[in-house]
């Protein structure tokens with residue numbers, strides 16, 4: 001029997017985990033494996049009102065895998081990164097505006113790292129309105145394709161760039177801003193990711209710039225259509241945050257975005273990222 005009590009939130013993505021408290025998450029060895037298993041099955045796990053403190057969050061994430069420390073220095077606890085539009089708390093707040101578009105974390109890393117395996121967010125302050133986090137299952141997006149589409153798209157490759165995601169929110173960048181975006185190298189990923197598990201998912205989202213070998217417009221239209229289908233309202237779980245909620249999602253099989261909120265709102269999420277070890281191929 002599973003050590004977790006799981007309630008599915010929608011048919012294709014998301015489940016609520018009940019009956020665990022933050023002490024157990026930070027200290028129970030058996031929970032790490034159970035959470036990873038439930039995450040693979042559900043894409044997103046919601047722990048309502050968990051009240052996980054930053055140290056316990058990092059301890060819990062350490063049970064899931066290796067923690068990403070590349071964004072350390074913005075919070076007193078190593079492994080915690082504050083997600084907020086408040087520039088006094090996060091000097092890179094402008095970049096976060098791109099998170100209002102559907103994306104997969106880690107498609108355009110600085111070096112050659114593979115996408116983060118999981119992202120954990122805990123709500124410290126919430127927006128008065130808006131600011132939900134929305135999720136869609138990218139395995140289900142592949143599974144919903146027709147056989148002909150699966151065949152046709154199986155060999156396509158897509159170029160992803162930081163510029164593509166940033167241009168959606170800043171279409172007219174100053175030359176120095178553009179130069180900074182372009183200093184981040186682009187990454188070419190297959191449209192269909194064949195995972196070690198044998199499952200397949202679509203690699204879509206804001207960082208997807210163009211399809212290799214297709215006419216630019218045709219490729220853009222295809223990416224937009226596939227993203228639209230993947231994120232139809234019936235296929236999305238939207239999490240409305242309460243202070244103390246913790247949500248974890250699996251970047252290998254989930255697209256996500258934040259719903260817009262007032263930039264002056266106090267919304268602040270504490271993020272910890274668990275590194276991945278599975279390249280997109």
Ligand SMILES: [Fe+2]
Nearest residue numbers: 099103104105
């Ligand atoms: Fe993200």
